[in-house]
Amino acid sequence: MTLTPVLTDTWDKDRSWRLATYERAGGYGGLKKALRMEPAEIVQAVKDSGLRGRGGAGFPTGMKWGFLPPPDGGPRYLVVNADESEPGTCKDIPLMLASPQHLIEGVAITSFAIGCDHAFIYVRGEVLHVYRRLLSAVEEAYRAGYLGKNIQGSGFDLDVTVHAGAGAYICGEETALLDSLEGLRGQPRLKPPFPAVAGLYARPTVVNNVESIASVPAIVANGADWFASMGTEKSQGHGLFSLSGHVTRPGQYEAPLGITLRELLDLSGGIRAGHELKFWTPGGSSTPIFTQEHLDTPLDYESVGAAGSMLGTRALQIFDETVCVVRAVSRWTDFYAHESCGKCTPCREGTYWLKQVLHRIEAGEGAEGDLELLLDLCDNILGKAFCALGDGAVSPITSSIEHFRDEYQAHIDGHGCPFDPSASALFPYTPKTRTPGALTGAGAGGH
């Protein structure tokens, strides 16, 4: 399988983020074509293309648009979820940095298709450089008449607001994002009503991932069949595969869905020299980890699901044999404990507890029965939390114990970590070890 550069096509051009660069490569052809179509035709084309949400859940994008109630004269909104915060996930941010006009053209086409005249892009707050670049790209698009009043003489008006979040993982959850966008504290909302019925400001709202929206212009320009010709039967089209960790050439690899890690490793120069693959995430830290045995699992929604994980955001974090799985999982768990929004008991209290147990095991203070405790706590969180974040928090723990139970046990039996953390670093590194004394107040203190 080969690369299929669509979104990444112009990333290597000079000043690739400029509108002119984008236009030279045929940019905004999709919008011009779309404005001559009926909105319903566009929705149908996206349905026919088989595009599924690129934010992780993989819900068919066209179908999501179709859930909007019929127009009632009031406003309806498109909200782009650009709050990319999952550990390992790093596709939307480079896309918006290298070629923001892909997203903006997609926003314009989608807004036209769903009857929205005010779209919002909610960008993760920490990536200030992306926020700036988006602001300037939106400004360029306004000046060129791709946004604003009477776009391209079509009579269609669209305003785009770029909003920076304040740094909360939970705001990637679409209803928490909407609360945050409204100026409230970001916590997930009770559903129903779903955003399609009562979303932003209680109006019908479509919330889509950056990559999903950015994929729309090419679908409109090249046709649904072109898009559907890529990928597998049920996972169609191209997608960004983000390789990070112990690979020779980490980065973004845009390829048809269904490509395997083995193929991607071939494209990226393989595992770092002299080492071998130990475990990897197919779609970010919230997806159960894979091992060597999954090298040939096609990376599409169905195959990854059948193999016991989720395609997620195609964030492939690669860990070689130098990495202690307990240490890696413990860091991820720290993240979830830090980012739990606090609304519901299982996630709030559960991650707080999991973090302390993992710290104990890693520091060699694990007790017999701690693995059963971890697994039972995970069972008490999985499916019991208010939103999917609780489920995501337990995925790395349960999957790593499944694949590497002996390694956990070795930490407990040997009263410490058998790994040398500096061996996994790509630079000179003296690890700070967790001493028993340092554990005092570990849970009560910082993050």
Added chain:
Amino acid sequence: MTVTSNDTSTEAAPVELVTFTIDGTEVSVPKGTLIIRAAEQAGIQIPRFCDHPLLAPAGACRQCLVEVAMPDREGNVRPMPKPQASCTMTVAPGMVVKTQHTSAAADKAQQGVMELLLMNHPLDCPVCDKGGECPLQNQAMSNGRTDSRFVDVKRTFPKPIALSTQILLDRERCVLCQRCTRFSEEIAGDAFIALQDRGAHQQIGRFDEDVLGFAGAESSTGPVDRPVGEAATDSSGRPFSSYYSGNTVQICPVGALTGAGYRFRSRPFDLVSTESIAEHDANGSAIRIDHRRGQVLRRLSGEDPVVNEEWITDKDRFAFTWQSAPDRLTTPLVRENGELRPASWVEALEVAAAGLAAARRDGGVGVLPGGRLTVEDAFAWSRFARTALGTNDVDQRVRVHSAEEAAFLAHAVAGSGMGVTFGDLEKAPAVLLAGLEAEEEAGVTYLRLRKAARSGTKIFSIAPYATRGLLRLDGTLLPAAPGTESEWLDGLRSGQAGDVDTSALTQPGAVILVGERLAGSPGAYAAALRLAEATGARLAWIPRRAGERGGVEAGLLPGLLPGGRPVTDAAARAQVAQAWGAEVPAEAGRDTAGILDALASGALGGALVGGVELGDLPDPEAARAALDAAGFVVSLEVRASEVTERADVVLPVAPPVERAGSYWNWEGRVRSFGAALESNALPDHRVLHVLAQQLGVDLQAATPAEAHLSIAMTQQEAWSGDRVAAPQDVRTAAPQVGPGQAVLATWRLQLDAGRGQDGEQFLAGTAKQPVARLSPATAEGFGVADGGRVAVSTSRGRVEVPVAVTAGMVDGVVWLPLNSVGSRVHATLGAAAGDLVDVSAAQVAPVAPTSDNSERQG
């Protein structure tokens, strides 16, 4: 007692039922019922924390997880992959629910959540107020593991935070169910605490400028009310001031929120609980009195869906110590050589009877029963006045009153049975308030209005300025200077008032609520009646005091006999005479002002006085002089007062907590209660009964049962004769406001210097600081600025308070709290609403104003 109950025009819509299965039992419940409610109806208790029937579902605590299976399109029942929160999911046809009783998965889910909740919860139950009545404690026993597996470090917080002088927050006990924050947002509308931070550090927090980078709290969101005591700032950065904060303590499912007065005082299992009715206003809120060894330790809200739901005001909750204050009268007193001395009941009754008989011969006895009587007492007072004293000189009103008001009450209120109800407010398309500041003068009525407003009812208020309360109702101010209310009331008949669309007031179901303060506005009661007639809106009268609605029914007005019967109607008198077995005097009597004048001039020979505070009268000085001049005064009182100081005989009576009785609330609903504490103290009706015996009259009110029979005799048939005519239109010329003058607007704040709040220091700290409100233009005219001090004066005296410049207020008006510490309008100024007062900038304030104008009084 019989109550004529109007058929409320609620045609019960057929309820659509949904049939589903829970724990193997098929149950039908109304469509839209939450699983957790449906389970309750089926007798199945699902553990919960965040769920509260009167709050919107949150789904936060996850304690109520159950297994749910739903039929698919083909009708095959398929289990849902995850357990569902039963507090957020409504039942559906064919749904199969398995709770912890029949599902191991649901049971494990619940036990798992419980363990997680307890993990960070301190084990301080032995010293926690909630211990023994704690949903967390109870449900941990019923749905939790026997021991915890948590061996790590618990989260802790410094404890406690004082949110106000009354409410304390222990964050480490909090399970973050959000009941308190949802209550203050959804019900009271005065949010003062909110969730802050996230993850395990999430906590209920008060407003903190440092955290939020907040700049400038004094926003345009309306007038600021500052509490007397220290308080945390609310979610908008203003000092927290709420009349409903105690409810958060009651609904907290753990001991995180506690009341300062009860904290560490008692264990729930040592308390005896008695259901009762709150005595502080005319709502008749259901309460629960918790007492131990003859001492009341706390009061809680009772549950009464048709009246106060599950909410009460902080006044009803915390103000109970007045009943056991040190100045409580425990024995009869008789004046001898100018001094009151204890006397036996026998002696006191003999002296009182002889004195009253002499006073009756010497011009007659004026009867001032006060507005806080139970219905049993009110009928006894009415009958005592008419039969034992032979007079219609009886008036319960200890406040601004008028002949127009007496006519209004006799015409439209007395004998009308149940009228507008709390439920009607919820369904009304619009509610007009006139002479009534609901939050201050009718606490839980305000909450019902807010509930109504949140579901679309439009609220209009005729008042000089838009209070915070009105703004939280999303209400529309119809600005009126005191005394000019009738202009609006007449103007509203068209459904359009200026540029305000008031057409909702003309729609079926609209309600006009008038307060007792309309008595001070000539022509307003008459105009309200005309408006009701013109628009079809229903009219209800909401007095402040608990006894006034019942008193109107009992005929505690000079021209009115029980059941709305006019004194001047011979047939009415005959009916009452037959019931009472004694003649009823034919000539209409004097009202309160008339009685006091007649006492002062000697036209009346003496007075029989009930629960009357002279300071509540528009001219307390004149009232004191009148009682000083009176030939003979008998006082029935709970505590020593200005009246007992002037009485010749004082007969002690029981406070509500020590007796049984009933109030009629403003709806006309009977609100009966039993005695909470054992006591030898006698209720008014019993004292009057034995006093009447001394005068040779049988009052038939020796016991509550006899008193009820006695009431029933006057109520056997509703009065079908002519009612007192509607009040005539009264027009008075608007006062000429000279330079340096303003029209006085004033009403009582819910928490003020009233004696019913005596002895509750924590509650007193949450009262609002007195301020003088002026419109921006008026303030400028007087040369005063926001936060500066202003003097309001009459020839009688002067009140000096900080200025609160209030946008949107009627020009030329100055508002003062009627009876707050530092602003006793009647006593100091001898003035009432609508009077002209002098306003001037006060001399240099003793303390330099702080940057946020929050000049505090000690």
